[in-house]
Amino acid sequence: MKAMIIDDEPPARRELRRLLTGFPWVEIVGEAGNIDQAAEMVETLTPELLFLDIQMPGGSGFDLLTRLEDVPQVIFTTAYDEHAVRAFKVDALDYLLKPIEPARLAEALGRVRSAQAARTPQPGAALEQIFVRDGSRCWFVPLREVRLLSSEGNYIRLSWGKTQPLLGRALAALEQRLDPNRFFRANRRQIINLDFIESVELGVNGRLHAQLRDGPEVEISRRQARLFKTKMSI
Amino acid sequence: MNDTERPIAQKSQLAYWIFQLTGWGMITLARFFAGVAVLDLSWPRLGFELLLVNAFGLALSHWLRDFVRRHQWRALPIRKLAWRILIASFVCGAPIGIVTQFTYLSALHDPDSFLREYAPALQFQLALPVAISLEIVNWALVFIIWLAIYFTAIALREHRSAQFKQSELTRALQLAELRLLKSQLNPHFLFNALNTVRSLIADNPARAQNAVTRLAKTLRYTLTSPQDELVTLSQELDIVADYLELESMRFEDRLRIEIQVPDDAAGVHIPVMLLQTLVENAIKHGIAELPAGGLLRVAATVQNELLMLDVENPRPPATVRTAREGVGLQNARDRLRLLFGARASLELDLSKPDVATARLCIPVNP
Numbered sequence: 001m002k003a004m005i006i007d008d009e010p011p012a013r014r015e016l017r018r019l020l021t022g023f024p025w026v027e028i029v030g031e032a033g034n035i036d037q038a039a040e041m042v043e044t045l046t047p048e049l050l051f052l053d054i055q056m057p058g059g060s061g062f063d064l065l066t067r068l069e070d071v072p073q074v075i076f077t078t079a080y081d082e083h084a085v086r087a088f089k090v091d092a093l094d095y096l097l098k099p100i101e102p103a104r105l106a107e108a109l110g111r112v113r114s115a116q117a118a119r120t121p122q123p124g125a126a127l128e129q130i131f132v133r134d135g136s137r138c139w140f141v142p143l144r145e146v147r148l149l150s151s152e153g154n155y156i157r158l159s160w161g162k163t164q165p166l167l168g169r170a171l172a173a174l175e176q177r178l179d180p181n182r183f184f185r186a187n188r189r190q191i192i193n194l195d196f197i198e199s200v201e202l203g204v205n206g207r208l209h210a211q212l213r214d215g216p217e218v219e220i221s222r223r224q225a226r227l228f229k230t231k232m233s234i
Numbered sequence: 235m236n237d238t239e240r241p242i243a244q245k246s247q248l249a250y251w252i253f254q255l256t257g258w259g260m261i262t263l264a265r266f267f268a269g270v271a272v273l274d275l276s277w278p279r280l281g282f283e284l285l286l287v288n289a290f291g292l293a294l295s296h297w298l299r300d301f302v303r304r305h306q307w308r309a310l311p312i313r314k315l316a317w318r319i320l321i322a323s324f325v326c327g328a329p330i331g332i333v334t335q336f337t338y339l340s341a342l343h344d345p346d347s348f349l350r351e352y353a354p355a356l357q358f359q360l361a362l363p364v365a366i367s368l369e370i371v372n373w374a375l376v377f378i379i380w381l382a383i384y385f386t387a388i389a390l391r392e393h394r395s396a397q398f399k400q401s402e403l404t405r406a407l408q409l410a411e412l413r414l415l416k417s418q419l420n421p422h423f424l425f426n427a428l429n430t431v432r433s434l435i436a437d438n439p440a441r442a443q444n445a446v447t448r449l450a451k452t453l454r455y456t457l458t459s460p461q462d463e464l465v466t467l468s469q470e471l472d473i474v475a476d477y478l479e480l481e482s483m484r485f486e487d488r489l490r491i492e493i494q495v496p497d498d499a500a501g502v503h504i505p506v507m508l509l510q511t512l513v514e515n516a517i518k519h520g521i522a523e524l525p526a527g528g529l530l531r532v533a534a535t536v537q538n539e540l541l542m543l544d545v546e547n548p549r550p551p552a553t554v555r556t557a558r559e560g561v562g563l564q565n566a567r568d569r570l571r572l573l574f575g576a577r578a579s580l581e582l583d584l585s586k587p588d589v590a591t592a593r594l595c596i597p598v599n600p
Contacts, residue, residue: 008525009426010486015433034525055422057525058550079425098429 001116002029004045006038006061007053007077012098016051016077019100023109035064047072049112054078062138065131066168069177071140073115075108126179132158134165141165144182147196147215149174151189159215184228186210187221194232246391250299253387254292257380262288283337290333291373294326295380302381308388319381327374335362335369418456418507420514423481430484445483448476459506461569467534467541468500470509474532477510481517488527489517499534502541502598505569511562512545512592520547520590536598543594551587563592570596 003026007013013031020026029045032038034057042050042064052061052074065071076095094108129142141160148159151171158165167174175183175191186192192210200220201209208220208228220228262284269275269284301322302308307315427449434442455473459465471493482489513532521527528548535542563582570578574597583591 008488008522009430009484011430011433011437011484012426014437015429018433018436036525055522057523057527079429080421098425099432100429 001026001049001113002045002047003027003049003051004030004032004038004041004047005051006032006035006056006064007051008033008056009053012053012077015098016100019102019105022102023106025113026109035059035061035067038064039067042068042072046070048116049073049075051075051077054081062131062133066133068131070127071129071131073112074140075112127174127177130167132165132167134163137165139163139165143178144193144195147193147212148218149183149191159212184224184231186218186224186228190218192218200228249387253383254295257383258288258292258295261291261376287330287334287337291330291376294330295377298322298326298377298381299384302384308385308392315385319378319385323374323377323381324370326377327370327372331370331373332366334373335366419453422518423477423514424453426484427480430480434483441483445480448480451476452480456507456510461506462573463506464503464573465506466500467495467502467504467509467543470504470506471495471500471532474510474513477513478530481521485521485527488524489521490527490529491532492529493532495532495534496536498536499541499543502534502536502596504541504543504594504596505566505573508566508569508594509543509545511566512594515562515592516545516547516590520549523550524548539598541594541596541598543596545592545594547590548588549584549590570594 003020005013005016005028007016010033013033017028017031020028026049029047030041032041036058050072052064054061054076055078061076065074074094077098077100078095079098094111096104096108127143129140132139132141139160141158146158146160149171150157150159152166154168154170156167156169156171156174158167171189171191175185178191182194183191184194192212196212196215198211198213201211203209203219206222206225208225210218210220212218266277266281266284269280270277307318310318427445431442431445431449434445452473475493478489478491482491509532513530516530521530531544531546533544533546563580567580570580577597579593579595581593583593
């Protein structure tokens with residue numbers, strides 16, 4: 001598995017590298033000391049796993065993740081960062097406290113490995129999860145759990161469970177990377193998750209109204225309605 | 235009254251009414267049985283009059299409680315309170331005593347009837363004023379006991395709540411001390427230093443040993459220096475050098491250091507940990523925030539009996555200084571004011587866009 005170490009302190013990077021010699025299946029393809037350098041390297045080296053420090057000069061580890069189009073698996077490493085760790089209470093993530101305990105590292109890598117087995121590995125394939133930061137909260141959002149994506153200027157509002165985090169990307173760009181079997185463009189501003197459709201009603205002028213589970217009713221424009229009918233063969 | 239106090243107040247209100255009804259109820263019953271059994275009085279009339287008189291007593295005592303509360307008697311010293319209790323008891327005892335004397339009840343206290351029964355030889359007639367006085371004294375005693383119980387209960391309750399507040403206060407104080415200790419220890423530095431040491435153990439064991447010694451010195455200095463102590467600038471610089479050595483192991487070539495302290499400045503006394511705080515801030519908000527790092531400069535001069543100490547660091551553009559960042563600086567300023575009054579100052583100069591300079595000014599002879 002290709003991995004990258006991103007930490008601004010050289011001794012910390014050396015230490016992690018040394019710890020990882022015990023896991024020959026983890027291949028370190030690169031190291032970066034700040035997030036600009038890291039963002040570039042992630043694009044070219046396409047690592048499957050990041051060891052990511054939170055506090056770094058020029059931007060935090062969270063800043064890096066919001067910048068990446070394709071977020072690989074992430075293990076956060078931090079020496080002391082109670083605020084950042086508190087902001088992050090999602091089971092989807094792992095973090096290691098420095099100095100890193102070898103046993104904790106083994107545990108985290110074990111989880112990464114089993115998650116990797118469940119993932120489709122081809123690059124360029126449909127996105128499965130995205131990293132979202134809204135205010136002081138951060139999430140790894142599995143896209144299959146998102147009901148609705150609504151364009152708000154250059155941002156996307158995700159309807160996900162009880163929260164509606166804002167994602168700093170344009171809807172058109174993200175659309176290319178969504179699984180076409182699951183997501184459907186309902187109108188100029190909205191993309192819906194077909195798995196969440198509860199019922200569809202006929203509206204005026206050939207429009208359709210899709211009622212989403214736990215969510216709003218979304219209008220499917222006339223042009224898209226035809227496509228929708230073909231797709232769902234109704 | 236806030237939400238947490240309300241249930242307590244309700245509870246004490248309930249306790250008050252239980253106490254009132256039990257107390258007056260007991261007096262009523264005792265007199266009733268005494269009247270019926272000993273004096274052989276007609277029970278329906280006695281019962282009716284007893285209820286009436288004791289209801290009057292209850293109302294009087296309730297009014298008395300109201301009066302006592304309104305005039306804040308609980309705050310009085312015991313001697314003043316004792317006098318007031320005595321007077322108030324007689325004031326309340328008088329009307330009820332007079333009423334009692336003119337009812338059938340007076341037979342309960344009528345020595346005449348009592349003596350007729352038990353000591354016929356000592357039989358004599360009391361004059362009306364004497365009988366009324368006895369009745370008043372009798373009732374005043376009831377009110378004295380009532381007030382004594384009331385104030386005892388209040389004192390107990392206040393004692394308990396004071397104890398509670400005391401323990402709350404102790405806890406808050408301990409928390410504040412802990413927070414101070416944590417801020418002095420700089421956990422971010424500490425854990426990163428430990429991580430550096432761990433790395434050095436394999437890379438360069440001799441350097442790792444050196445790092446552990448320096449870390450121990452830094453920690454000891456931090457933990458054992460009292461806040462109000464003064465040390466010479468050179469003593470403080472020793473520990474700053476240890477700290478910077480550890481930070482250079484962490485940041486490697488990102489941290490460059492320049493220290494210029496002439497001999498006449500080295501002996502000046504400064505508050506302990508003050509320069510250390512400024513240097514830590516310079517690293518935390520300057521060097522650590524810059525991908526390429528930069529030069530940390532400490533420069534001291536003595537002019538006109540004043541020590542001028544500059545700590546200069548490059549800073550990222552458009553740094554927004556949040557309130558949390560300012561705590562160390564504010565704390566340093568407070569300590570300076572306590573030790574030197576208006577003669578010392580500490581300013582943070584952010585006039586240049588990419589440099590921050592902390593400028594400390596301290597009198598040479600405090």
